[in-house]
Amino acid sequence: MVTDPPAGRRVRPREVREDLHPEEDSAPVTYRDVLAVREFRTILAAHVLSVAGGVFAEISLAVLVFRQTGSALLTGLVFALGFLPYAVGAALLSGLADRYPPRRLLVACDLLCAACMALMAVPATPAAALFVLRFAVASIAPLFTGTRAASLADILRGDAYVLGRSLVRIVAQSSQIAGYGLGGLALVWLPPRAALCVAVGTFLGSALLLRLGTGDRPARAARAAAPGTGATRRLLGDPRIRALLLMWWIPPMFFVVAEGAAAPFADAAGAGAAGFGLFLAAMPAGTVAGEVLAGTLLGPAARDRIALPLAAVSALPMAAFALRPALPAAVGLMLLTGACAAYTLGMDRWFADAVPERLRGRAMSVLGGGVMTLQGLGMAAGGAAADVLPPYAVIAAGGAIGTLSVLGVLRSVRATGTGRSYRSREEVTT
Structure with missing residues (x-):
């Protein structure tokens, strides 16, 4: 865990580019x-x-x-x-x-x-x-x-x-x-x-x-040495990188269950098209607010400290839909879910530390591909479930199952430590 750097002077753009850690x-x-x-x-x-x-x-x-x-x-x-x-x-x-x-x-x-x-x-x-x-x-x-x-x-x-x-x-x-x-x-x-x-x-x-x-x-x-065959398999085979990838993939898959059930929820709440749009905009707005606040008010060490706790509770506001909230409360809960996504600032540094430079492009492509694919599946699942179940129940179930799933992934993230071991092994072998 890094320590917060002392305040006192402004970093010049040249220095921002030159410092590695x-x-x-x-x-x-x-x-x-x-x-x-x-x-x-x-x-x-x-x-x-x-x-x-x-x-x-x-x-x-x-x-x-x-x-x-x-x-x-x-x-x-x-x-x-x-x-x-x-x-x-x-x-x-x-x-x-x-x-x-x-x-x-x-x-x-x-x-x-x-x-x-x-x-x-x-x-x-x-x-x-x-x-x-x-x-x-x-x-x-x-x-x-x-x-x-x-x-x-x-x-x-x-x-x-x-x-x-x-x-x-x-x-x-x-x-x-x-x-x-x-x-x-x-x-x-x-x-x-x-x-x-x-x-x-x-x-x-x-x-x-x-x-x-x-x-x-x-x-x-x-x-460096050109990556050989099976580079993606080696990335996924490393415990630290695999745990971090799952941490990137799993929470968003459950977040979007609410978006998949948004239309029937707004209809059941009598909110109309305006309420539907407001509900959909709440989570992205919360995400922007959370990232800005974490990036502005917290230093690197503080963002590291809050990453896992925020991820652990990120889907809990969705579980509160079991109480059948009215539209204003539902929008507030989705804002909270979005704000919890500030955990990604800590995840960015951990992932960059864990992946060797020569495989960085492949790793980031796999990360992004997994996020979007699982979001698509989560959104489709939310919409399909809302056809046969009350939409508030679908969102609440997504929050509850998502929380349990994230807690399981967090155990792997904690168990794999700081994430420098894979890079060291790669550099030695090449």
Whole structure:
């Protein structure tokens, strides 16, 4: 466990980049210090564009499919394909994240996504092809997010990396909330295919920012011995990395059960469309608030100390739905659930310490692919269960089962210690 660095002086951007571990620096790092790094600002701006483009594309494609087919099931499949192909992409493409220069890979992913969306916007594209293209975009996503997450560790070091990851998540949550609202408004004036063209522009803009505003670094596999076959299997075989991956995967899978049951819950509460939207926005808003408070008010050691306790209680507010709360109380409970996600700031540093640099891109791709795939399954399970059970009971069950599951994972996280052993073994063997 690291100790909080003493207050007294501001870290200059140059120092943020040079220090590997927060305990080696004598000054605290802040969000302002991280934003002072020009290359990180470029990545963050590109992230805003790509998230907004993805949201625009998802809404536009859903409307387009519904107008072409009139099928609610196929329209729902558009949203499901935003989650489930992550497993395919993570399994098949994650190794590329360490084999090619990160800037080249990030730009290529953005251009491929833009090309897929441009084909979606062509009037002659049949409905079946729309689903194939949607699957392709979602399969590319884990490679892109894993490569970008690994690149942050080349740009930001120590606690600056943790706060940089936090800012990326904050921007993603905020951009999704704003993107769904703006996307819905845009479709009032624009036909779906024109809105898809807007999404093409955002991905091209992201590619341009990354090409011109980030450094041209060599592939991580070129900085050390190239990873051999079975690298993913070796990552999953290490007890510490496996425990941390489960800690990333399991809580969100149960959090989204509430989102899967949100529509029937709002209907049962007599809240209407406005209440439905408020309920859905509560957990992302709580997540943003929790991360900002933890990143601003707490130092690295304090964030380490609260990580496991926060994770342990993170799903308990959902279990309180057994009391059949009214909409205002339900929104408050979802805010609390989101705020507990501040445990991820501690998890970021532990995971970065546990994974060797030459496998960092693969590890981050596997992490992201698992999170999104299990969230898709959790959301689908919540919606299916709410068809046969009262929605408040479904959410409460998700909270109770989720809490028990997380407690089991936490035992493994505690048992595997500080997480430096895997990196040491890899460096010795190479």
